[in-house]
Amino acid sequence: MATANLLDFDLDGLAAFCERLGEKRFRAVQLFRWIHQRGQARFEDMTDLAKSLRSKLQSVACVESLPVLSMQASADGTIKWLFDVGGGDAVETVFIPEADRGTLCVSSQAGCAVGCRFCSTGHQGFSRNLTTGEIIAQLWHAEHFLRRRAGTDDRVISNVVMMGMGEPLQNYTAVVPALKTMLDDHGYGLSRRRVTVSTSGVVPMMERLSNDCPVALAVSLHAPSDALRDGLVPLNRKYPLEELLSACVAYLPKAPRDFLTFEYCMLEGVNDQPEHASQLIDLLRTHQRRGLNCKLNLIPFNPFPQSGLKCSAPAVVQAFADRLLGAGFVTTVRKTRGDDIDAACGQLAGDVQDRTRAQVRMQSLREQPIAFVNREVTH
Numbered sequence: 001m002a003t004a005n006l007l008d009f010d011l012d013g014l015a016a017f018c019e020r021l022g023e024k025r026f027r028a029v030q031l032f033r034w035i036h037q038r039g040q041a042r043f044e045d046m047t048d049l050a051k052s053l054r055s056k057l058q059s060v061a062c063v064e065s066l067p068v069l070s071m072q073a074s075a076d077g078t079i080k081w082l083f084d085v086g087g088g089d090a091v092e093t094v095f096i097p098e099a100d101r102g103t104l105c106v107s108s109q110a111g112c113a114v115g116c117r118f119c120s121t122g123h124q125g126f127s128r129n130l131t132t133g134e135i136i137a138q139l140w141h142a143e144h145f146l147r148r149r150a151g152t153d154d155r156v157i158s159n160v161v162m163m164g165m166g167e168p169l170q171n172y173t174a175v176v177p178a179l180k181t182m183l184d185d186h187g188y189g190l191s192r193r194r195v196t197v198s199t200s201g202v203v204p205m206m207e208r209l210s211n212d213c214p215v216a217l218a219v220s221l222h223a224p225s226d227a228l229r230d231g232l233v234p235l236n237r238k239y240p241l242e243e244l245l246s247a248c249v250a251y252l253p254k255a256p257r258d259f260l261t262f263e264y265c266m267l268e269g270v271n272d273q274p275e276h277a278s279q280l281i282d283l284l285r286t287h288q289r290r291g292l293n294c295k296l297n298l299i300p301f302n303p304f305p306q307s308g309l310k311c312s313a314p315a316v317v318q319a320f321a322d323r324l325l326g327a328g329f330v331t332t333v334r335k336t337r338g339d340d341i342d343a344a345c346g347q348l349a350g351d352v353q354d355r356t357r358a359q360v361r362m363q364s365l366r367e368q369p370i371a372f373v374n375r376e377v378t379h
């Protein structure tokens, strides 16, 4: 038997693995708790497991996290890790402490194949999907590092958002066991409301997720019309707004709350004008009549050199929010955290061996830019 990394398994997977070793399910539960709740990677130190099992495990299994290439701390307490995933690829993970919660932003892929216009991960192209073990290692490492640093056995990370590098629903088979491990009472015991998958709109996988593991869903909308969204989120050409919003309506009955979140990245002169707010209100109202219930999260664009885009001025963001609020939509403006260490939304770039010629694609995108409605706006 080849050496198995036990971080690759959710509890059912670990139980199946233990069964192959002739061990009962409750042994898998003990093992799972040692690994995820206590952060123990050494079988010899798992003292309530039979010695015979410990030595069996030593020959067929390991608990292997990811090597840390760097760790940076922001003035606001945000921490960013760069993890080596081999082959010249590295991914980033960000911890964001707040008064009432600790949120970990986790990566699902080395790079991303969707190639959104305003995202630095998208500009880097795509190398490969992360394994379940590589996704969970980010949480395992961060949680147990933070506990050691705080000198506590209590949980530090209360929320996970799949908003790091990659499109989680394009790595579905690895992401679902990772989510299950986050939710498992014998694992991290996180509430389904506090684990969020963010997607640019992989419609068929939204339906599967609602059946397999219905966690909170955030949908990256960014535009109120197909014409505009096609240029910002290329996946829109495959799954246009009508299909995407219908999939959102279908997700809601299984969702952990009675709403989902739309993310909207505020780009100066591109999608931030009063007419965009009006179109967005019309679009959401149409789907509201079909059962859509949502909150909006406006994300000030975090610029990066190659994007050729600017963030909307704060007053423009506020005016956009006010229009939505005036129309009765709960709208918040996201605070930017960790931007002094490039850890803010869309700044995660890691190191990716681009296998998709993204640089070339982005270059041609830049040559046929999206319609700027008001290039004169300055701030």
Ligand code: SAH
Pocket (backbone or CB within 6 Å): 118, 119, 120, 162, 163, 164, 165, 166, 167, 168, 198, 199, 200, 218, 219, 220, 263, 264, 265, 299, 300, 301, 302, 303, 304, 345, 346, 347
């Ligand atoms: N691929 C998924 C999750 C990762 S991106 C998705 O697209 O939803 C997480 C969030 O950051 C998305 O809402 C994305 O649109 C947003 N984002 C990407 N680049 C950004 C940037 N430069 N500034 C602000 N937000 C950005």
Ligand code: SF4
Pocket (backbone or CB within 6 Å): 112, 113, 114, 115, 116, 119, 120, 121, 122, 123, 164, 165, 166, 167, 200, 220
């Ligand atoms: Fe991929 Fe999300 Fe970035 Fe788009 S915004 S390129 S889907 S990571």
